[in-house]
Amino acid sequence: MYRARALVNYFGGQGQFAGWLLTKNAVPGISCASTRNYNVPVASEPFLNGSSSQYVEDMYNAWLADPASVHASWDSFFRNSAAGGVGYQSPPSLAPLGKNEVLATSFLPALAGATGGGHVSEKVIDDHLAVQAIIRSYQIRGHHIAKLDPLGINSADLDDRTPQELLYSHYSFDNPSRTYSEELKRQVEQFMKQDDDMDRTFKLPSTTFIGGKEKQLPLREILRRLELTYCRHIGVEFMFINSLEQCNWIRQRLETPGAMEIGADEKRLILARLTRATGFESFLARKWSSEKRFGLEGCEILIPAMKQVIDKSTELGVESIVMGMPHRGRLNVLANVCRKPLHQLFTQFAGLEAADDGSGDVKYHLGTYIERLNRVTNKNIRLAVVANPSHLEAVDPVVQGKTRAEQFYRGDGEGKKVMSILLHGDAAFCGQGIVFETMHLSDLPDYTTHGTIHIVVNNQIGFTTDPRHSRSSSYCTDVARVVNAPIFHVNSDDPESVMHVCNMAAEWRSTFHKDVVIDIVCYRRNGHNEIDEPMFTQPLMYRKIRNTKSALEKYAENLIKEGVVTPDEVKDVKSKYEKICEDALDSARKETHIKYKDWLDSPWSGFFEGKDPLKAGTTGVKEDTLVHIGKRFSSPPPNAAEFVIHKGIERILKSRMEMVEARTCDWALGEAMAFGSLLKEGIHVRLSGQDVERGTFSHRHHVLHHQTVDKATYRPLCNLYPDQAPYTVCNSSLSEFGVLGFELGYSMTNPNALVIWEAQFGDFNNTAQCIIDQFISSGQAKWVRQSGLVMLLPHGLEGMGPEHSSARLERFLQMSSDDPDYFPPESDEFAVRQLHDINWIVANCTTPGNLFHILRRQIALPFRKPLILMTPKSLLRHPEARSSFDEMLENTEFQRIIPDSSVASQSPQNVKKVIFCSGKVYYDLKKAREDRKLENDIAITRVEQISPFPYDLIKSECAKYPNAQLSWAQEEHKNQGPWFYVQPRFETALTGSRDVVTEKESRGWFAKLFSNKEPKPPPKPETETLAETRVVSYVGRPTAASPATGSKAQHLKELSHLLDDAMAL
């Protein structure tokens, strides 16, 4: 066995026991594996196993570097060993062995005789440490040398810097590639020929299952089995997981002899699925050769893989699967995994017009929802693929939110019934930060989906970029290590290995409810899309690809060789599928229109039916309800005697109670009234974001904390009524992109819920810009999918500097889809119609009463629209920003504008100026007017709903003051805030529509360009002469690059100028 040590030294250089495996960066392609500390609980492992042997090894290394750095006993042990003496001698003991004590040699029966007596010789320890280290090294590092690349030219971990190897791979493409694994095998074989120790039998430690029922094996066989398990077509990373149970679970499923064996039926099923996946792409390629479809060629195994994950998961109890995926292979997934009717897919290629609303999206972004019987498990299953934008990985948190919501509504607290699958490209998975942000939601109490199965289509290229230029990590999957997810790298050309890891992944999720990654190492047969030329940038790789048979061909050949199928059967399966495709194409040709609704990922069955789309419910409530909610919200926990609350909270509750008694609400109470009344009506409310439980500005306090008992909390809004809907309020991780996406997904599942995301400060919403632009603003237009998500964005210039002032209101307004030149026909339904037609609502309320109504209106509407709500900071405590209960009672509603109600409004003829404004600047203007005693001269009207623009009310408000000049006052800089949005709309409100193509007509705008139809004449302004003379002037800060000054003094100076300008007559 000293030879084994020699082997260690030969491979590892420094004499590290675990260093004998090869890595690929040293001369000539050999170096030792670096040691790592793993967080496995040592006490739970037997001596000499797993981390104990690692410990001895670490000690040895430390001793080598500096003998004084280890304890004197270890120093003596290693010194004796090095001198050729006995390393360890047990001290003489007079006492009999204790109950749990055993002699060290009893662990080593095969060698006990050789050592004699009660102590272990250096040789015994060395031999066993070496075997243990070898096994452990394979488990930790085996994946580095596994044959993962079906092309045989790259290394999945990018660790192939040895010049000879590079030269080899550059100039020997036509030869079967020699992998490190083969190099290792060659050396081991050479060694084995010379070494008698290879025939010696070693007891296997409990951290390996390679023996099956055998407790000991010859070293030769140990090495062979380890090679087969860890260095063939599966490379598994799992030894960083800090749970011995989980590590053993994986070892057992991989190492047990015969674990990978499958029967002939299963093989035929894989072949049939692979045939469909391959046939689908070749059918499309034949029929539409110049169309972009982002085909799956080179990774067709993805389809059988996904089906395997779904089969296994359904078998384990899952009933609904929510999936998110990028462009690559999407059509194939819809066709062959979801079984979306093929003719619907084919109509997408026909360039037909849509029969329903919306502007639509390209075919490889669309979602779908299917309920069907899984023929393998004979169970019903629901499959949803969430529509996504081009923005890679942005859909990840959306899928998670949707999954979480489905679990929530089904009462599936452990994720046993609903799960998510996320697909990724290799470049996007490691490149996009949202992947990390989504991973970090995976184990949070209010965000977990109890394990996601991630599948990476690792075609070893991103568009034209080689992985070496697109990532700094070894594998593209390294991001998953942060959440202790096991990572299975697998060669796509070995379908049975792929199926094996799929089964393991599904079982892993079902057992541990944690994330897991399947990294399918494959290639991309075509360019980035079908019309791209890959030889421009990857000539050698693509020469190799051209000469590579498809996975289907290879697998079919293997099965024919094995006698599982005949060549005729292979042909038969193929031609049957082709016939299915041809038939579907025939029926697709009969279609005249496409329907976006066929591609909806979240149908709300029953929600729209029987509803008048222009009739909203009321938002006011009974006084009793307000009093009840108010009192509950202001009361300490029912077990107040035991539940110690903070003195400050006591004061807050007391002042809340006083407000309730005085029939008034401040901001927090108004919000609680909205939530509470919806909960009473059976509407689930969920408020999520950073520090939302207390509220960034310490005004909300929806979770009261026991001051002396850790984690004991009380949530008043969860305790309003015995039969109320559930209320969730949850502090989130510090991620806007991830959490906003998550809440958007959550809002997609059920329209009867108020889902709210609050930004810490509105400024931070731009780190979630992609969710705002790609999903919230345009989701309905692209995918006919509605969402009533509310974004609460603290906004306002209060001298806090550039970064705590602006939620960038202007950006939301710029993306509002209402036409600045179009004044919709005035009618009773004006307000609801406007809401129906626009993409989202943007508002800035100034009273708790209006906040109450606008939140409730989200649910009262017969459809769903996102609400972007600027929320205040100083107004949270402003004595005037209060509302009486009267403003929330049954006969009241949301006020789109709050007209002036001062003395000015009583003699409108005499008013010299009307100032329109929005948000908290109203209170500054009002005070300035009081200070200057201009109440008779100046009226101040608040525009609470900025978009869609309240044309009708603005028009009548302007008409009410015929002699007044009109101003728009805002605290934001001129190039920011609402000014640019309101200015043209004021003009339209005053003069009527100009020549516009209305939104309804715009679906046919393209056709219109070619038609002779006359445009509609603009409606005549009612107050023509007045309109001609009236314009709205701007009052506010000048343009600026930054949203606000960093200087408090400058801020006050600017405000005072603004108020002076506004009050000037």
Ligand SMILES: Cc1ncc(C[n+]2csc(CCOP(=O)(O)OP(=O)(O)O)c2C)c(N)n1
């Ligand atoms: C956020 C984002 N940035 C850039 C792009 C443009 N783009 C489209 S596909 C692609 C390459 C993706 O590579 P990979 O993730 O490996 O997927 P593959 O196309 O290889 O399947 C890029 C850069 C995009 N779609 N999304």
Ligand SMILES: [Mg+2]
């Ligand atoms: Mg790729």
